[in-house]
Amino acid sequence: MREEIEVSVNGRLFVVPVGTTVAVAVLLAGETAFRTSITGQPRSSLCGIGICFECRVTIDHHPHQRACHRLCQPGMEILTR
Amino acid sequence: MTKVVVVGAGPAGIAAVWRAAQSQAQVTLIDPHPRPGGQIWLHADEAAAPKEAKPWLDKLDRLPVTRHFGSTVIDILPSVVRMQSESGGLEYVEFDKLILAPGAQELFLPFPGWTLPYIMGAGGALALLRGGMPVKGLRIAVAGSGPLLFAVAGKLAQAGARIIAISEQTSRRRLLGFGVGTLMHNPGKILEGIRHARHYLPSPFYTNTWIKEARGDSRVREVTLTNGKRLHRLKCDLVACGFGLVSSGALAVLAGCDQQSGSTVVDRFQQTSVKNIFCAGEITGIGGVDLSVIEGEIAGLAAAGNESEASRCFPKLEKQRKFARWLNKSFALKAQLKDMPDEDTIICRCEDITYGQLKNLADQCSAKLYTRCGMGPCQGRICSNALKFLLGWDLNTVRPPVFPAKIGDLISTP
Ligand SMILES: Cc1cc2nc3c(=O)[nH]c(=O)nc-3n(C[C@H](O)[C@H](O)[C@H](O)COP(=O)(O)OP(=O)(O)OC[C@H]3O[C@@H](n4cnc5c(N)ncnc54)[C@H](O)[C@@H]3O)c2cc1C
Numbered sequence: 451m452r453e454e455i456e457v458s459v460n461g462r463l464f465v466v467p468v469g470t471t472v473a474v475a476v477l478l479a480g481e482t483a484f485r486t487s488i489t490g491q492p493r494s495s496l497c498g499i500g501i502c503f504e505c506r507v508t509i510d511h512h513p514h515q516r517a518c519h520r521l522c523q524p525g526m527e528i529l530t531r
Numbered sequence: 532m533t534k535v536v537v538v539g540a541g542p543a544g545i546a547a548v549w550r551a552a553q554s555q556a557q558v559t560l561i562d563p564h565p566r567p568g569g570q571i572w573l574h575a576d577e578a579a580a581p582k583e584a585k586p587w588l589d590k591l592d593r594l595p596v597t598r599h600f601g602s603t604v605i606d607i608l609p610s611v612v613r614m615q616s617e618s619g620g621l622e623y624v625e626f627d628k629l630i631l632a633p634g635a636q637e638l639f640l641p642f643p644g645w646t647l648p649y650i651m652g653a654g655g656a657l658a659l660l661r662g663g664m665p666v667k668g669l670r671i672a673v674a675g676s677g678p679l680l681f682a683v684a685g686k687l688a689q690a691g692a693r694i695i696a697i698s699e700q701t702s703r704r705r706l707l708g709f710g711v712g713t714l715m716h717n718p719g720k721i722l723e724g725i726r727h728a729r730h731y732l733p734s735p736f737y738t739n740t741w742i743k744e745a746r747g748d749s750r751v752r753e754v755t756l757t758n759g760k761r762l763h764r765l766k767c768d769l770v771a772c773g774f775g776l777v778s779s780g781a782l783a784v785l786a787g788c789d790q791q792s793g794s795t796v797v798d799r800f801q802q803t804s805v806k807n808i809f810c811a812g813e814i815t816g817i818g819g820v821d822l823s824v825i826e827g828e829i830a831g832l833a834a835a836g837n838e839s840e841a842s843r844c845f846p847k848l849e850k851q852r853k854f855a856r857w858l859n860k861s862f863a864l865k866a867q868l869k870d871m872p873d874e875d876t877i878i879c880r881c882e883d884i885t886y887g888q889l890k891n892l893a894d895q896c897s898a899k900l901y902t903r904c905g906m907g908p909c910q911g912r913i914c915s916n917a918l919k920f921l922l923g924w925d926l927n928t929v930r931p932p933v934f935p936a937k938i939g940d941l942i943s944t945p
């Protein structure tokens with residue numbers, strides 16, 4: 451069994467395996483949109499490797515973090531928009 | 532001791548580090564990920580990393596190398612690179628020789644509906660799978676072009692997804708030609724292909740076929756494939772779509788290295804047109820992991836001044852380059868793909884600029900001036916490659932920082 455840690459996505463708590471990226475934690479939380487585009491469309495992860503910036507979320511109060519690039523840490527607070 | 536800085540910890544970067552360190556250079560390695568491996572050797576779970584990766588990762592572990600993981604190079608100045616750490620702080624690293632090995636990215640071509648959630652790159656889907664994305668039971672259409680599609684279909688199916696279609700834009704004849712060429716130049720890849728196919732067969736496989744449109748609400752629900760005549764409408768939960776790879780050239784362009792056909796030009800020792808700057812791996816052209824490794828070895832040796840050892844790698848290099856040429860010919864993109872976007876299809880996803888707003892403009896510069904196309908956070912990394920294919924626009928200007936940095940950080944480090 452892989453170890454698990456707890457993170458919060460939009461205020462709700464979720465348990466994810468160690469090594470899960472923030473992008474995947476957002477999907478596991480059932481969110482389909484990571485951000486809202488400037489014309490109001492829901493957007494989600496495209497490239498998975500840190501170049502498209504579609505997966506931007508707020509992590510521990512730091513806005514505009516690329517969720518695909520970061521691993522979940524215990525107690526991390528993730529907010530989508 | 533020669534100070535060698537290697538940017539990118541993929542196969543090319545790791546091979547370069549190993550060879551340079553072996554040749555007594557003082558080596559620094561920089562990569563934005565928390566661990567080394569790049570696009571194909573990086574895995575959340577070490578047990579899941581491909582077999583070929585293990586000896587390289589072990590080798591890297593034992594080398595006396597300064598590592599900056601979680602850091603991204605954002606600027607190159609004469610004999611220093613400027614990098615940004617995950618938390619935002621900026622640092623300088625000095626070099627005598629610089630080896631750029633930032634790899635490649637997928638080519639995304641826009642079609643109606645491509646901005647819907649759960650439509651992602653083919654390699655993008657793999658990257659998310661690696662990050663723990665559950666796909667069990669999901670109906671997935673894999674589309675676009677290139678051998679990566681087979682690997683993607685295989686790995687997603689292995690993880691429990693239902694592959695409802697694999698749609699390759701190239702013709703059956705070219706694909707068969709690719710098979711023959713692979714058998715000649717790189718037979719090991721055929722076995723790899725069979726290993727993947729075991730998981731996704733008997734999923735429907737279409738050649739000469741591309742995406743006409745995708746529909747959905749909060750996420751994609753349906754995708755329509757076409758060969759220009761017939762339509763296949765399929766219900767789906769995820770679309771993994773990429774049209775091959777393009778070199779990630781921003782750093783090399785910034786440093787002033789000559790470019791040709793979208794990649795950085797190098798000589799036999801992987802030396803670019805700029806003194807003391809070398810490039811290795813897919814930044815010099817798309818050719819797969821084996822070519823990246825051999826280029827990395829040559830760059831590492833040459834940067835450390837060990838040219839005689841480097842020249843021993845030339846025969847292997849030539850063999851892999853042949854394979855690369857074959858690969859690129861077999862999956863050349865057909866002109867019909869230029870008709871995929873309609874007037875309302877968004878091209879620049881950062882600024883939501885449509886094809887209708889762009890297609891009558893003269894070039895990328897006017898597009899920036901009139902619409903802000905390519906001026907959002909991704910700095911045109913997605914749309915400029917698409918526009919190059921769709922309208923023939925060439926964008927060869929890159930300004931620092933090549934990835935967004937906070938103004939406060941830029942000001943506070945001299
Ligand atoms: C999303 C994706 C998935 C892929 N999956 C597969 C696969 O499953 N199988 C397969 O055979 N091939 C795959 N490929 C092809 C693969 O890229 C090549 O075969 C091979 O990995 C290229 O090696 P490389 O060392 O040149 O680059 P990469 O492996 O791409 O490594 C480059 C590294 O440089 C880093 N980097 C980039 N810019 C900077 C910067 N400014 N500062 C610091 N570091 C930077 C990157 O984050 C990356 O870690 C994939 C490609 C992509 C884009």
Ligand code: FES
Binds near residue numbers: 505506
């Ligand atoms: S998915 Fe593209 S930057 Fe994260």
